[in-house]
Amino acid sequence: MTTTDTAVTAVSPTARQLVRRARGFVIAFALLIVAGLLIALFGAGESGTLHPRSATQTGSRAIAELLDDRGIDTTLVTTAREAAAAAGPDTTLLVARPEALTDGARATLAPAAADSGGRTVLLGPGQAALDAFAPGVTAEASVPVEEREPDCAAGPARRAGSVLLGGHRYDLSAAPALADAAACYHAAGLPTLATLPAGTDGGETGETVLLGSPELLYNQHLDEHGNASLALQLLGDRPHLVWYLPTPDEAPDAGDEESLTGLLDPGWRWAALQLGIAAALAALWRARRLGPVLTEPLPVSARAAETTEGHARLYHQAGARDRAADALRAAARSRLAPLVGVPPDRTHAPEALPAAVAAHTDDTPQAVHALLFGPPPPDDTALVRLADDLDALERRVTPRTNGTGTPQTNRKGKDPRS
Numbered sequence: 001m002t003t004t005d006t007a008v009t010a011v012s013p014t015a016r017q018l019v020r021r022a023r024g025f026v027i028a029f030a031l032l033i034v035a036g037l038l039i040a041l042f043g044a045g046e047s048g049t050l051h052p053r054s055a056t057q058t059g060s061r062a063i064a065e066l067l068d069d070r071g072i073d074t075t076l077v078t079t080a081r082e083a084a085a086a087a088g089p090d091t092t093l094l095v096a097r098p099e100a101l102t103d104g105a106r107a108t109l110a111p112a113a114a115d116s117g118g119r120t121v122l123l124g125p126g127q128a129a130l131d132a133f134a135p136g137v138t139a140e141a142s143v144p145v146e147e148r149e150p151d152c153a154a155g156p157a158r159r160a161g162s163v164l165l166g167g168h169r170y171d172l173s174a175a176p177a178l179a180d181a182a183a184c185y186h187a188a189g190l191p192t193l194a195t196l197p198a199g200t201d202g203g204e205t206g207e208t209v210l211l212g213s214p215e216l217l218y219n220q221h222l223d224e225h226g227n228a229s230l231a232l233q234l235l236g237d238r239p240h241l242v243w244y245l246p247t248p249d250e251a252p253d254a255g256d257e258e259s260l261t262g263l264l265d266p267g268w269r270w271a272a273l274q275l276g277i278a279a280a281l282a283a284l285w286r287a288r289r290l291g292p293v294l295t296e297p298l299p300v301s302a303r304a305a306e307t308t309e310g311h312a313r314l315y316h317q318a319g320a321r322d323r324a325a326d327a328l329r330a331a332a333r334s335r336l337a338p339l340v341g342v343p344p345d346r347t348h349a350p351e352a353l354p355a356a357v358a359a360h361t362d363d364t365p366q367a368v369h370a371l372l373f374g375p376p377p378p379d380d381t382a383l384v385r386l387a388d389d390l391d392a393l394e395r396r397v398t399p400r401t402n403g404t405g406t407p408q409t410n411r412k413g414k415d416p417r418s
Contacts, residue, residue, distance in 0.1 A: 025282070025286060028282065029279075029282065032275065032278045032279070032282070033275070036271045036272075036274055036275040036278070037271070050096040050097070050123070050214055050217065050218075050245065051245060052064035052074060052076055052243050052245075053076075054219075055219065056219065057218065057219055057220040058218050058219070058220070059218070059219050060217050060218065060219065061219060062219045062222045062223075063217055063222055063228070063231050063232070063235070064243075066228065066231075066232060067232065067235060067236050067241060070232070070236055071239070072235070072236045072239065072240070072241050073239060073240050073241065074241045074243055075240070075241070075242050075243065076243045076245060077242060077243070077244050077245075078244075078245055078246065078247045079105075079247075080101065080104075080105035080106075080108040080109040080244075080246075081108060082244075083095075083109055083112075083242055083244040084108055084109050084112035084113070085112075086240075086242040087112050087113050087116035087118055087120075087242065088116050088117070088118055088240070089116060089117035089118050089206070090118065090238050090239055090240055091116065091118040091119075091238055091240040091241070091242055092118060092119045092120075092121060092234075092235055092236075092237060092238045092240070092241045092242070093113055093116070093118060093119070093120045093121070093242045093244060094121045094123070094235060094241060094242065094243050094244060095109075095120065095121070095122050095123065095125075095129075095133075095244050095246075096123055096214070096243065096244060096245045096246070097123070097124075097245070097246050098122045098123070098124070098125040098126075098129035098133070099124070099125065099126045099128060099129055100246045101129070101246055105246070106128075106129070106132040106133075107132070109132075109244075110132040110133050113133065113198070113206075113208070114133075114198045114206070114208075116206060117206045118206050118207075118238060119206060119207045119208075119209060119234075119237060119238060120133065120198065120206065120207070120208045120209065121209040121211060121234055121235065122134075122208065122209065122210055122211065123211050123213075123214040123217070124167050124168055124211065124212060124213050124214055125139070125168065125210055126139050126168065127139045130170075130210075133208055134196055134198075134208050134210060136172075136174055137170050137171065137172055137174075137194070137196070137210070138170070138171040138174060139168050139169070139170060139171075140168070140169040140170070140171055140190055141169070142166070142167050142168055142169070142212075143166045143167070143169060143187040143188065143192070143212075144166050145164060145165065145166035145167060145213050145215050146164065146165075146166055147162050147163070147164055147225055148162060148163065148164075148165045148166070148185040148186075148187065148192065149161075149162050149185070150162070150184050150185060151184055151185060151186045151191075152182055152183060152184035152185075152191075154182035154184055154195065155233075156230060156233035156234060157182070157184040157185065157193065157230065159226075159229060159233065160226035160227075160229040160230035160233065161225070161226040161229070162225050162226055163185065163216050163225050163226045163227050163230050164215050164216050164221050164224055164225055164227055165185045165187075165192045165193060165211075165212055165213060165215075165216065166187060166192060166212060166213050166215075167192060167212035167213030167215075168192070168210075168212045168213070169187055169188065169190035169191065169192055169212060170183075170190060170191055170192070170194045170210050170212070171190055172191075172194060172196075180197060181194055181195060181196045181197070182194065182195040185212075187212075191212075192211075192212030192213070193209070193210065193211055193212065194209070194210040195207055195208075195209050195210075196208045196209075196210070209234055211234070216230060216231055217231055312324070316380070321376055321377055321378075321379070321380070321382075321383050322376035324383060325376045325377055325383060325386055326376075328386065328387055328390055329371075329372055329373070329386075329390065330348070332372065332390040332393070332394060333347055333348055333353060333372055334347060335394060336353065336357055336372075336393070336394060336397055337353060337356075339360075339397050339398060340353070340356040340357050340359070340360055340397065341356060342356050350369060350372075350373045353368075353372060354366075354368040354369040354372060354373070355368075357372070357393070357397060360396075360397050361393070361396045361397060362396075363393070363396075368393070371386075371389055371390065371393060372390075
């Protein structure tokens with residue numbers, strides 16, 4: 001007898017196979033994560049806008065580097081208290097978002113800026129900021145940002161020439177004290193750049209510059225027209241530049257408090273939504289598919305007699321003679337009804353079937369009724385006798401065939417064997 005070595009093949013996948021199968025999914029998921037982070041970083045609404053260290057299109061790193069090349073010291077601050085402390089006669093204070101300041105921040109910064117004797121540059125101030133930093137000036141309807149000519153004799157505007165300006169326009173006519181103000185780059189008769197004297201009430205005389213829009217400070221527009229020249233003259237006239245970029249850490253008033261999700265930049269929320277949609281699509285892509293229902297062949301097939309015997313044993317084990325008797329009688333009634341001409345809807349009617357069966361046998365309707373609709377048997381012997389009596393009743397009614405193959409029906413009172 002020769003013994004042959006049988007190679008054993010592993011059915012479960014190995015760790016290497018699992019890694020190979022999941023490699024594509026892991027790479028795709030990693031790419032989705034990286035893409036979402038990049039979208040959140042570079043496309044996050046106002047993220048990096050006017051930040052002196054931001055290299056995005058709306059950042060201001062380019063002008064900050066030009067100022068640094070000319071020896072201008074730039075300090076980034078994020079609170080009104082820091083900005084007020086840094087203001088001075090040799091300092092230019094740039095307020096990047098004056099409309100984002102709270103009332104408390106304006107109350108802290110505006111007096112310090114007016115009395116410092118330095119220059120304060122406000123980018124796109126609205127009426128609320130004007131009331132604090134330039135009383136008497138009115139902000140009129142905004143105009144599109146486009147190339148505009150100086151339209152004034154002020155030195156910085158004349159040297160810069162045409163620049164990209166627009167946004168808010170400023171009406172200086174309601175403040176007679178501002179008669180010496182420089183108004184340049186007009187749109188529909190009102191200037192979008194105004195230089196106002198400040199700090200005349202006992203303090204050193206300084207300047208407040210109103211710039212209708214901040215676009216000329218953006219990285220993407222700095223090299224257009226005379227934008228760089230005007231920006232350098234407005235921000236580099238003094239040796240120190242304080243770049244005030246307000247943040248949500250400015251301790252807003254109780255009415256301005258927001259939830260954690262409200263403080264998040266909209267770009268991050270959109271990125272999280274995109275990542276969630278991508279994860280759901282990936283799950284649908286890799287999920288198990290539910291196909292049509294499959295029938296599984298049984299290991300064995302049971303004969304009807306065995307099934308009937310199994311049911312009988314269950315009835316016997318449970319002592320359910322009433323249910324067994326009902327099953328026997330119902331089956332007998334279903335077989336007898338078509339033989340005696342009882343309609344299907346009257347098969348189990350106690351008043352119809354016994355009389356019809358008695359008409360084909362020597363039994364009385366009462367005896368047939370007791371046999372087909374009687375009470376349950378009291379013991380197993382009576383149950384067996386009931387089954388035998390039902391079989392005998394069916395034999396007396398069931399048609400028989402003679403030697404020629406012609407059906408022969410028992411007639412009342414006749415023996416079929418005679």
